[in-house]
Amino acid sequence: MELPKQGIAKDELFKQMRERKEKDADWRGARTFSLVYPSHEDVERVVEEANLLYLHENALNPFRFPSLREMEVDVVSMTAGLLHAPEGAGGCMTSGGTESILMAVKTARERAREERGVTQPRLVAPVSAHPAFAKAAQVLGLELVQVPLDADLRADVAAAERLIDDRTALVVGSAPNYPFGTIDPIPELAALAAERGIAFHTDACVGGFLLPFLERLGEPVPPFDFRVPGVSTMSADVHKYGFCTKGASVVLHRDETHLKRHQLFFYDRWPGGIYASFAMAGARPAAPIAAAWAVMRYLGEEGYVRLAGETRDATRRLREGIEAIPELHVIGEPAASLMAFGSDRIDVGAVGDVMDDRGWCLDRQKDPDALHVMVSPRHLQVADRFLADLREAVAHHGESRGVEARYS
Ligand SMILES: Cc1ncc(COP(=O)(O)O)c(C=O)c1O
The missing domain is CATH 3.40.640.10 (Type I PLP-dependent aspartate aminotransferase-like (Major domain))
Incomplete structure (x- = not known):
């Protein structure tokens, strides 16, 4: 891109930016598991x-x-x-x-x-x-x-x-x-x-x-x-x-x-x-x-305790749900809100690809191969949906549309 000869009107600029942004991960919908830490709208406004x-x-x-x-x-x-x-x-x-x-x-x-x-x-x-x-x-x-x-x-x-x-x-x-x-x-x-x-x-x-x-x-x-x-x-x-x-x-x-x-x-x-x-x-x-x-100052101790409780509850829900899927296991004993999960039976990378198709952004790890989640309070609202998709992704791993299809 070259610097435009004349400036572009503000409305047009923001239209272009919003269009570009459509490709980005949906963190507000708690589809990401790191990078952003969604909690509640009032906190975001402050x-x-x-x-x-x-x-x-x-x-x-x-x-x-x-x-x-x-x-x-x-x-x-x-x-x-x-x-x-x-x-x-x-x-x-x-x-x-x-x-x-x-x-x-x-x-x-x-x-x-x-x-x-x-x-x-x-x-x-x-x-x-x-x-x-x-x-x-x-x-x-x-x-x-x-x-x-x-x-x-x-x-x-x-x-x-x-x-x-x-x-x-x-x-x-x-x-x-x-x-x-x-x-x-x-x-x-x-x-x-x-x-x-x-x-x-x-x-x-x-x-x-x-x-x-x-x-x-x-x-x-x-x-x-x-x-x-x-x-x-x-x-x-x-x-x-x-x-x-x-x-x-x-x-x-x-x-x-x-x-x-x-x-x-x-x-x-x-x-x-x-x-x-x-x-x-x-x-x-x-x-x-x-x-x-x-x-x-807005959250204070009471607000942080409440959000930590929601993060803990979401982590527990996700952990229990992951461990209930026979092909998967959580790696080690995570102490807080981060965990990696892998498999002795299937390719978890392929599971991650199917999850990507469904809009979930999971990080990949190695030694051992694993998928990674960093849990935020808002994940409490999407935990059941995530687990349902994860069960299906495990059942249909290897059927991803692939990166090109996802980003085209
Ligand atoms: C344990 C730990 N330390 C340090 C960092 C680096 O933080 P930043 O990305 O803000 O530079 C991270 C980032 O995720 C982390 O997880």
């Missing part, structure tokens, strides 16, 4: 209006937009409270889980260099850890060391102990991980790190806004947050189970001095004056900060 109110501002300079700085401080402080960060903790908002993880890895790398003289740092993470850690290792020059999983699909602590060495700058555990929804043995892993003066990061990008509320509902939630000694940093995404639109995550440090000393980028060797930034991004959108603040 987030939309907050976005609109701050669409044009820039969060790079807190002195020009003090209201943004205040809201960011509030979001960080509310999140720190949820995750039991102690007195003296600190943090900031980033654009998402990946950026929060990048900043935690940067902090650990700088700490290891300063405190232990580590010049060729390693990052020790379970094989189930999100690719954001591999990306961070690549970008920040660390060697990624992968810890295998135990029979329960959680990081193998004995293997982790063998893999941690003098060069290790950071040890990681997920609460929960994306592929299987299991929660790594955080206390054991964090202890291994702490005994050696190494930083430990709990990736609660998924669990940060879900596990605290499942705990309040009386569900068994293993220790994962700052109550575990040795957890140095955590990531928690407001744009996942915090029900904010994209672009909102929180990275927390047990010790705020690490945030200021190692995460902060400070520069003044250019004519443009002092430049300081806590994130990878320079100019930062203001809307996600405002939307995160608004949705957290």
